[in-house]
Amino acid sequence: MWSKTWIMTQIWQDVLFLHWPVSPNELEPHIPQEFKLDLYESNAWLSVVLFKVKGQRMRYLPPFPGIDSYLQLNVRTYVTYNGMKGIYFFNLDVTNRFIVQLATKASLSYRHSKIALKQRDNIFSFTSLYHGLRSIDERLRVSYQPISSEIISSTFEKWIVERYHSWSKSKKGILRIDINHMPWQLQPVHINIKSNTLAPFVKETIQGIQPIAHYSKRQKARIFSPVLEKQ
Numbered sequence: 558m559w560s561k562t563w564i565m566t567q568i569w570q571d572v573l574f575l576h577w578p579v580s581p582n583e584l585e586p587h588i589p590q591e592f593k594l595d596l597y598e599s600n601a602w603l604s605v606v607l608f609k610v611k612g613q614r615m616r617y618l619p620p621f622p623g624i625d626s627y628l629q630l631n632v633r634t635y636v637t638y639n640g641m642k643g644i645y646f647f648n649l650d651v652t653n654r655f656i657v658q659l660a661t662k663a664s665l666s667y668r669h670s671k672i673a674l675k676q677r678d679n680i681f682s683f684t685s686l687y688h689g690l691r692s693i694d695e696r697l698r699v700s701y702q703p704i705s706s707e708i709i710s711s712t713f714e715k716w717i718v719e720r721y722h723s724w725s726k727s728k729k730g731i732l733r734i735d736i737n738h739m740p741w742q743l744q745p746v747h748i749n750i751k752s753n754t755l756a757p758f759v760k761e762t763i764q765g766i767q768p769i770a771h772y773s774k775r776q777k778a779r780i781f782s783p784v785l786e787k788q
Contacts, residue, residue: 566780567613568775574605574770577603577763581600593637595636609674628652638724639786643720646723647666651669652669683699683700692757695756696754697754698752698753700748701746701772705744710741721737722736731785732783736781742774744773
């Protein structure tokens with residue numbers, strides 16, 4: 558079951574995936590009750606995904622200067638809804654305020670954050686800061702160095718990255734967004750997490766714990782029209 562028409566395309570560059578196993582009991586109170594956590598080896602999983610968005614454009618239109626390129630960090634987990642596997646985003650942080658304004662109108666959890674990504678030779682340095690008015694600051698400082706060899710995706714890697722649906726809950730109901738892209742080409746990556754206060758509701762679980770990490774150089778995605786799910 559897919560929506561029929563893609564409406565936007567994006568290129569994702571220098572993508573870093575960070576994955577932590579989390580007790581289902583710890584995550585379940587933080588997702589809408591309509592969703593069921595999708596477990597792997599009896600664990601729920603919390604992932605942080607950071608990347609550069611390039612070449613964003615609407616279908617039939619050229620890229621629009623000012624909103625065609627920005628940095629993004631997603632905090633997400635894995636759920637099922639009506640038997641379909643997908644993603645639930647706790648937040649999607651971006652550097653572009655206009656993107657946040659548009660997404661908020663569509664009941665998507667976008668936030669404006671200060672994000673920087675620098676590259677020197679084959680080493681990337683990523684920093685992000687979301688300053689919450691009513692909560693603690695959420696920070697990430699990480700450096701990463703991709704390894705040139707390609708990973709032959711295992712069952713776990715396919716389970717956690719090959720996700721083509723996401724859901725959010727709005728006043729109108731459950732909203733689904735579909736995406737389409739080629740299978741991920743993953744590489745091993747060395748990481749050094751210098752600071753991490755993301756997802757404060759599970760801070761004690763992921764703070765100081767080394768995640769499973771993957772890197773991908775480039776992915777081109779098509780995003781489909783949002784669908785209001787029948788309940």
